[in-house]
Amino acid sequence: MVSPNWIAVDWGTTRLRVWAMNDSEVLENRSSDKGMGSLDRDGFEPALLELVEDWLGDRPVPVIACGMVGARTGWVEAEYRPTPCTPLDPLRATRPVVRDPRLDVHILPGLSQIDPPDVLRGEETQIAGFIAQNPDFQGTLCLPGTHCKWVIISNGQVEGFHTFMTGEVYALLSRQSVLRLTIGDAKPDLPGFLEASAQAATNADMAAAGLFPLRAAALLNGMTPEQGAGRLSGLLIGSELAAAHPLWHGRRVIIIGAPELSALYAQALTQAGADAHQMDGGELVLAGLTAAASALTRTP
Amino acid sequence: MVSPNWIAVDWGTTRLRVWAMNDSEVLENRSSDKGMGSLDRDGFEPALLELVEDWLGDRPVPVIACGMVGARTGWVEAEYRPTPCTPLDPLRATRPVVRDPRLDVHILPGLSQIDPPDVLRGEETQIAGFIAQNPDFQGTLCLPGTHCKWVIISNGQVEGFHTFMTGEVYALLSRQSVLRLTIGDAKPDLPGFLEASAQAATNADMAAAGLFPLRAAALLNGMTPEQGAGRLSGLLIGSELAAAHPLWHGRRVIIIGAPELSALYAQALTQAGADAHQMDGGELVLAGLTAAASALTRTP
Numbered sequence: 326m327v328s329p330n331w332i333a334v335d336w337g338t339t340r341l342r343v344w345a346m347n348d349s350e351v352l353e354n355r356s357s358d359k360g361m362g363s364l365d366r367d368g369f370e371p372a373l374l375e376l377v378e379d380w381l382g383d384r385p386v387p388v389i390a391c392g393m394v395g396a397r398t399g400w401v402e403a404e405y406r407p408t409p410c411t412p413l414d415p416l417r418a419t420r421p422v423v424r425d426p427r428l429d430v431h432i433l434p435g436l437s438q439i440d441p442p443d444v445l446r447g448e449e450t451q452i453a454g455f456i457a458q459n460p461d462f463q464g465t466l467c468l469p470g471t472h473c474k475w476v477i478i479s480n481g482q483v484e485g486f487h488t489f490m491t492g493e494v495y496a497l498l499s500r501q502s503v504l505r506l507t508i509g510d511a512k513p514d515l516p517g518f519l520e521a522s523a524q525a526a527t528n529a530d531m532a533a534a535g536l537f538p539l540r541a542a543a544l545l546n547g548m549t550p551e552q553g554a555g556r557l558s559g560l561l562i563g564s565e566l567a568a569a570h571p572l573w574h575g576r577r578v579i580i581i582g583a584p585e586l587s588a589l590y591a592q593a594l595t596q597a598g599a600d601a602h603q604m605d606g607g608e609l610v611l612a613g614l615t616a617a618a619s620a621l622t623r624t625p
Numbered sequence: 626m627v628s629p630n631w632i633a634v635d636w637g638t639t640r641l642r643v644w645a646m647n648d649s650e651v652l653e654n655r656s657s658d659k660g661m662g663s664l665d666r667d668g669f670e671p672a673l674l675e676l677v678e679d680w681l682g683d684r685p686v687p688v689i690a691c692g693m694v695g696a697r698t699g700w701v702e703a704e705y706r707p708t709p710c711t712p713l714d715p716l717r718a719t720r721p722v723v724r725d726p727r728l729d730v731h732i733l734p735g736l737s738q739i740d741p742p743d744v745l746r747g748e749e750t751q752i753a754g755f756i757a758q759n760p761d762f763q764g765t766l767c768l769p770g771t772h773c774k775w776v777i778i779s780n781g782q783v784e785g786f787h788t789f790m791t792g793e794v795y796a797l798l799s800r801q802s803v804l805r806l807t808i809g810d811a812k813p814d815l816p817g818f819l820e821a822s823a824q825a826a827t828n829a830d831m832a833a834a835g836l837f838p839l840r841a842a843a844l845l846n847g848m849t850p851e852q853g854a855g856r857l858s859g860l861l862i863g864s865e866l867a868a869a870h871p872l873w874h875g876r877r878v879i880i881i882g883a884p885e886l887s888a889l890y891a892q893a894l895t896q897a898g899a900d901a902h903q904m905d906g907g908e909l910v911l912a913g914l915t916a917a918a919s920a921l922t923r924t925p
Contacts, residue, residue, distance in 0.1 A: 397844070405844075405845070437841070437845055438841075439845075441834070441835075441838045441841075442838045442841035442842040442845050442846060443837065443838060443841045444840075444841045444844055444845065472803070472837060487834065488837040488838075488841070489833055489834070489836070489837065490798075490802060490803070490804075490836045490837050491833070493802050493803065494794075494798070494802070494836075497797040497798070497801060497802060498790075498794070498797070501797060501801065502790060502793050502794070502797060503772070503790070503793065504790075529829035529830050529832075529833075529864075530829050530864070530867055530868035531868075532829075532832060532833060532864070533789055533791070533829075533832060533861075533864045533865050533867075533868040534741070534787065534789070534868040534869070535741075536789070536790045536794075537743065537772060537788035537789065537790050538741045538742045538743060538788075540744075541737070541738075541741075541742035541743045541744045541788070542742040544697070544705075544744055545705070545737055545739075545742050545744065546742060561833075564829075564830070564832070564833045565833050567830055567833075568830035568831075568833040568834040569834070
């Protein structure tokens with residue numbers, strides 16, 4: 326019989342993950358595919374109850390949630406806190422109206438930036454988890470994925486950040502453009518990746534000029550899908566590194582994300598002269614949610 | 626009763642267009658949506674006969690075809706002729722095996738380039754039509770579309786060319802990426818287009834760095850879909866102009882393509898200091914096919 330004193334929730338576009346917590350101890354965890362993208366406004370409370378109902382007792386339990394659940398098209402829109410600021414302020418969480426009185430839901434705010442305009446939602450909790458574990462860190466976090474977030478951390482604050490759509494652009498070009506005939510789902514070949522990322526990191530024109538030649542090289546020179554995947558990934562990540570240069574140059578960089586993609590970023594960054602290190606960020610979200618819960622219970 | 630002495634065929638990925646010709650005179654024209662993309666190998670001859678059968682008499686009629694009908698996945702693969710060379714050599718056309726003896730089909734070759742690797746198929750016939758009408762032209766043709774072709778013309782020859790996937794990238798990003806929520810099918814706003822194309826033409830990093838800020842500007846600053854469309858189009862075309870600089874700088878540029886898209890290229894090129902002029906290229910394909918037919922009938 327699990328009886329948490331709070332519940333941690335990571336609610337993204339495609340997944341819902343929940344943890345039954347006793348302070349910082351995990352009692353149990355569950356997940357479902359009821360991500361924000363598949364739910365309308367009335368679907369959030371039932372989707373949550375489906376996973377947590379047998380953890381609830383007589384009294385309201387704090388539920389601390391982060392991610393796209395707080396987007397404009399989510400359960401209820403949570404605010405964006407303007408940077409520079411600490412990554413989390415749980416007192417500014419948004420509290421959706423719920424029917425079940427045993428749920429006391431707090432949706433954590435995201436972060437925004439005025440110039441250049443940028444937003445993030447969900448990553449602020451990973452960042453808070455990282456800072457909770459590494460309170461003295463000064464440098465840049467690189468969080469690759471569908472969208473890659475570069476986040477400058479200084480004295481426990483997020484000084485600024487920049488989002489690149491590289492992962493999404495790669496997926497669209499490799500699977501839906503004319504390059505699908507050349508690349509598709511092939512895994513990137515490392516030598517081709519490193520060569521192309523070096524070219525694009527020093528010549529930003531390559532990202533535009535180098536795309537169609539991948540199709541032509543397959544037709545004329547028998548370039549393999551793996552070589553094409555490596556070169557496409559290298560062109561896109563290399564041009565991201567060129568554009569993100571002020572965010573990593575002269576700073577310590579920690580890369581946190583899916584292992585294979587993070588390894589590509591680590592190798593391209595190292596080749597470009599950066600001080601870059603890969604880190605397993607598996608449970609940073611939970612660490613951030615725990616920090617938020619702890620801050621909430623400390624308040625009167 | 627139309628009785629052509631040859632038939633002109635422009636057979637692209639999505640459309641099939643045919644003209645009943647008497648030398649250079651058009652007797653009649655027809656079209657269907659049986660483009661190469663919707664046909665398997667056995668479907669080409671029936672699709673052609675459907676449009677031209679009542680034009681055929683007792684004797685074989687030359688049918689001169691260009692476009693994706695000659696792709697590897699088309700009716701039969703036509704070769705690529707390596708540049709530098711004249712745009713057309715109808716004697717190197719590929720002749721598919723046909724069942725109907727009244728059809729004498731010639732599929733014109735495309736063009737290729739070794740470094741950087743590139744290919745084109747169909748545009749060589751437009752280029753030949755342009756040169757037939759402008760035999761003394763020295764400069765660059767810019768053919769915008771799903772893929773934009775930049776073609777250097779010198780003394781009636783194609784000296785070199787470069788394909789950019791800008792149109793396809795725009796379509797994928799505006800309709801299928803996260804930017805669909807911000808842009809969709811909105812028409813580009815001209816001031817936003819010109820500002821973004823100037824930024825990207827002088828700072829190639831903008832094409833990678835400027836994408837996600839379009840989403841954030843819509844969320845934070847109420848940027849309209851038209852402004853977003855203008856900025857996205859400007860970022861992509863501007864970075865194309867930066868990468869294509871050696872192809873247009875110091876040369877006369879003629880832009881041939883759909884009027885609205887061509888007008889964007891013309892304004893961005895002029896803003897970047899190019900000597901660029903828009904031209905209606907509506908019937909250049911037919912002019913090129915006519916030049917090919919004339920060359921074929923002159924041969925013994």
